[in-house]
Amino acid sequence: MKLSKLELTGFRGFRDVATIPFASGFTVITGRNGSGKSSICDAIEYVINGQLSRFAPSDVEGGERIADYLWWRDGSDPSNRRIRALFQLDDGKTGERVVTPSGIKGDFKDELFYDSASHPPDPLSRLCQTALIRDESIVRLSTDIPEADRFELFYKAIGLSDLSALERRAHKLFDRLRESAKNLENEYRIRRERVAQLISEVSETRIMASKSSRLDLSGIQRRFAVLANVSPDLPVHQLTTAVQRVATEQRLRAQRLERLRVDLAQSETWTEQMATLENASKSLHGKIEAAQTSLKESGRLRDQSIERLRAAQARNQILASLAQLREHGARLGLQDGRCPLCGSTVPDSDFEAHLAEIQKNIDQHNQDLSLLSAEEASRTVDYSRSASELESLNREYRRTAAELETLEGNAHLLEDTARNLGVGLNTASIAAAIKDCQSKTNELEEGLAELEAFAAFGRVSEVDKQKVLAEVDVESMAKQIERLSAAAQNAKIAEDTARRVSWEAVDDCMAALSPLLSELYFRLKPHVDYSEVRYRMRGDVKRFLSFAVGNDINPRFTFSSGQRRALGLAFLLAVHLSRPWCKLTTLVLDDPVQHIDDYRALRFAEVLSSIRQMGHQVICTVEDPELADLLCRRLRSTSLGDAVRVELEYEPGTGARVKEVRTIAPLPERLLLSA
């Protein structure tokens, strides 16, 4: 199948309708930067695969993606925008495939592009990746990409059946089985510990039970029925419970008796303390009575002084007015021999004598008032001190009374405790009771051991049964672990084998491809000193594909940019030519000779010519018109495959357009040798 025509409107750089005819032999497209060469390659890819691989879907700038720039953005009717491609099918028919902003239209099925039985996953992407060689893909997908990515390209391009899904499936299965086995093993360990515990318990129970054969059960029952105050006919386990209860009571009684003994020892000091406190209380009582009398007297004296002070203070106002009158009189003096205050006629000497007498009275009153104030303050202090002393004595009396009451209470409590425990309140009686209690406790505990031995005898079979069940459980679990481990091992084998089969197939393919790669490398001759290239495949978990020239030299790190591109072209062309599943025999090259010198460009043209000779259709864009002419001459228009040269140009306002389409006429078949 070959591409015969492309019509595009409003796509990428083309606003108006552009028709690009493709010759069955070769088509050379030339034009300056921006004239639409790459847009045509984009259109070919987009009409086949509905996407442009040179832009990653994640490539977003300012919220915009390549999808926003696929179609011409001038606001015109979107229904006019489309790409229409005509394909010449191998059976001579023509197929049409149309793509618009709303998707791929028409009856042209994807399956026409590839062999449905042998195609790789995502065949249209693989087809475009290996049929469209762009400048950036030469760099990105050839020599400059990491080894693992190069392997990936080759692996996917050759279209081997994809075992990676099976490998992943087996891997996941292995993980799950291994995880299950691990979880089961953890559970198994826990159960095994339980079995060990049960085995130990069985041994202990058996040892205990063996002791029971030497004992007289009925004698023990009778003896302990008395001690526990229960019927001797009770079953052993009920009797054991009763004995346990009584033993606990005896232990508690012993503790309480011990406490009583300690308290009794301390109580000998209490009598002395109480006598001292009683004497202190009596003494305090006397002191309190004296203090009360003293306080009463102090109160009386304080009240008297307050009364006198108040009486003196009552005269204060009169004396203050008198002082003012005297002051006025003294300042005015006699007025025409008359007193300025009363108007009576008095001699100067009498007037002065009166003023002096008034001043004397005022001074005497002030002195008295001062003395009375001092006395009142002193009496008040005395009264407060007496009150404070009385309060202090009262507090001391209350504390003494409280201590006395506590000691008396303790003594009563001791008597009550002794009465409750049924002992006399003396050391000998308490000691005897403690001894008796301990004796009973010992006897009961011994009895308990004997009763437990009898109980163990009955429990042996039960514990033994539990142990057997646990052992069966663990055994079953161990077998399940073995099954899971074996299943996991099988899954691991499947995973490893799937990977190995894939790798072997790829190794075989690369070995088969190697002569073609060598030939293309030789033809392109990137390096004067290295005429051969070899490949290296390595890695077990992940595969790597790299090249070597000369004495194991990696060209990725030694070749110049142009040389790496030439080697990259050799690799991409080798992959292109060796795809068994691809029905489209069109090779599209978008400006592939950048950074390549004239000599190597000529060799590259010869390689394309050789590919043309194989019946492949070649479409190549170049910027340089002279290089376009060279390609037109070297790529050979023959009677078996025509050729066309398309020239593009950029029209301001309308974008790219086809300037000229020129058919390259076949050359005369023979000139020299037939002559």
Next chain:
Amino acid sequence: MRILEEARNILESNGYFVSPVSENTLEFEDETLVGFVSEAPLTEIVESWSTQQDQFIKDKASYLRKSSLKSWNLYSVFLSSDPGDDRTRKTVSRIEEDFRATRKIVQIGITTPNDVMHALYPFIPIQNVVTLGGDDLKQKLRSRLSMLPQDALSALMDQKIDERSLLRAFQEAHEIK
């Protein structure tokens, strides 16, 4: 190995009309290109390549004028069994990168038919085309895994079977064993 005879065989088998001109030279032509192949010692090639080229053009001038386009595709091929050294390889590169009049191809150190083939690569079709793939890898994988329980293997290979069922198939397969 007779170099010129080998060159003739290769050219003819790739669709060229070939005509011997002398004991050491032959001419060839197809629809789109014409040229000559000359076998000579390396020293002679270095000395006379230009003369030989010019003489060829001069001899064929009247014919070439009939097709101006074809006259662009003239090839001068010089072959020698002499191995040469670094200095002569440099000379050879210089001759090949001389774009005047004809496309020059100089191949030295020829010892095998492959070396002759390499010299003629620029105008013969790709020789080592291979068709890759075609192996049924799933069948190969199934065969390799034949030691696994068949039910488990079938479940693994059938991608329609969900993971839970696959897990069960692997566990049960072992239980049956």
